[in-house]
Amino acid sequence: MVHSAASTSFLNRRVHVLVGDITSQQVDAIVNAANHTLLGGGGVDGAIHRRGGSRILEECRKLRESRFPQGLPAGQAVITSAGNLPAKYVVHTVGPIVRGGAPDSALLAACYRNSLALASEHHLRSIAFPAISTGAYGYPREQAAPVVSSAIESFLAESSVPYEVRLVFFDLSDAQIFLGNQVFSKP
Secondary structure, three states, X not given: OOOOOOOEEEOOOOEEEEEOOHXXXXXXXXXXXXXXXXXXXXXXXXXXXXXXXXXXXXXXXXXXXXXXXXXOOOOOEEEXXXXXXXXXXEEEEOOXXXXXXXXXXXXXXXXXXXXXXXXXHOOOOEEEEOOOOOOOOOOOHHHHHHHHHXXXXXXHHHOOOOOEEEEEEOOHHHXXXXXXXXXXXXX
């Protein structure tokens, strides 16, 4: 894995694209690319649950019992504490799964918008996202970049909170694909 201290910024330095470990981000909230069960899994979801500890899982179980007995629907987002993570909160969202056919850009955009809305509701100044749905869920990275950048830009145009949005890529190649396909407005 390649880590980079430098980042590329957009939207008057409100959005930063960087390579690193989402579980190490010192922000108010990190976003979990969760599966619908909210009970942990592989990839980012597994890493967050492992590093964050049992408190996150306990809160997710309570959410399943009280609000989402069938699991969290794709595109929606919920918030828990961050357990042992350096962040204060974890926002869990379930991205669309791509199995043949066209990827669901509306659902992917909803993941980002709904996560940002929760951050705004909780008056969080900073939030860090992984690349939702582009791993095991199969969303093509080149197609995700314009959807993600457009959703973030449209939300931030209407809201002053969160002030900082980080897009944290695990691999340099994924960050480069994003940067080559994003559609943020030029200053």
